[in-house]
Each structure stands twice: as C-alpha cells, then as structure tokens.
Amino acid sequence: MADADADTLERLKASLWHKVGSLVSAETLELSRKHDMPISATPQFIGALTEMVWAQVESVSADVEAFARHAGRSVVGTEDVLLMARRNEALEGLLRRWIEEEAEREQDKPGAKSGVKRKGKATKRK
Structure with a gap:
C-alpha cells in the first residue's frame, strides 16, 4: 500500500511540475x-516554483482536513475550503463565484433535481 501511495504522490508531483512548467512558459511567452524582448525561465526556476506550490498544497490540505475533522466529517467540503480562504477576500470571492457557477451548471443539467442544496453558497459576510 505504501508503494501505491508513493507512486500516486510521485505522479501528482510530476503532473504539478508539468502544469507549472506550462503556465510559466505561457507567461514568459x-x-x-x-x-x-526574449524572456525565459530556467528549469531550476520551474522546479523551485513547483516545490513551493507543492509545500503550499500540503499545508492547505492539512488545514482543510483538520477543519472537516473538527466539524465531525470525514470528507472535505466546500465549506472547509471557504473557511481556509476566509482571510484572503479576493480568493474567497473567486471561490464563492466559482461555487455559484458550478451549482447553476449542475441545476441546468437535464434531469437535475430542483431545489438542489448548495453547499458553500455565496452569502454576504458581516
């Protein structure tokens, strides 16, 4: 089982490296x-940026898992992610809009139930 977990983590990190590299290439272009004028990024820069993003993902994932556990849930939900983003108003706003758009898309799908419960629905903060 540990080998499978290590393999999964390795594949996730490789996928992240590829995505970061693609984003950096697009931005430098x-x-x-x-x-x-020519602007480029070295493979070392992409590697360092990937490591930084990976460390942030590990930190955030531990926090949202703790929020879910504290609420007595075994699965992380949108409310946990929104709680994590509460101190970054711009990020929280983006996440709330995305959640609303996803909920609307789900509701617009053929065969969707009316009155779908929307977790993480955007509400005004006090």
Whole structure:
C-alpha cells in the first residue's frame, strides 16, 4: 500500500511540475511579446516554483482536513475550503463565484433535481 501511495504522490508531483512548467512558459511567452524582448525561465526556476506550490498544497490540505475533522466529517467540503480562504477576500470571492457557477451548471443539467442544496453558497459576510 505504501508503494501505491508513493507512486500516486510521485505522479501528482510530476503532473504539478508539468502544469507549472506550462503556465510559466505561457507567461514568459506573453511577457516576451509584451516587452518585445526574449524572456525565459530556467528549469531550476520551474522546479523551485513547483516545490513551493507543492509545500503550499500540503499545508492547505492539512488545514482543510483538520477543519472537516473538527466539524465531525470525514470528507472535505466546500465549506472547509471557504473557511481556509476566509482571510484572503479576493480568493474567497473567486471561490464563492466559482461555487455559484458550478451549482447553476449542475441545476441546468437535464434531469437535475430542483431545489438542489448548495453547499458553500455565496452569502454576504458581516
């Protein structure tokens, strides 16, 4: 079982490395065009950025799991993610809008139940 977990983590990290590399490449290309000069990122930069993102993912995942456990749940839900984002108003706003859009898409699907309960529904903060 430990081998399977290690393999899964390795594949996730490789996938993250690929995505970070793709995002960095797209951004450097855009910056090169915008400033009319060649801009590039080294593989070491991409690796360091990937490691930083991985560490942040580990930290956030531990926190949202703790929020779920504290609430007596074994599964992390949108409310846990929103709780994590509570101190970053811009991020919280983006997440709430995304949750609303997803809930609307689900409701618009053929055969969707009316009156679907929306976890994490956007509400005004006091």
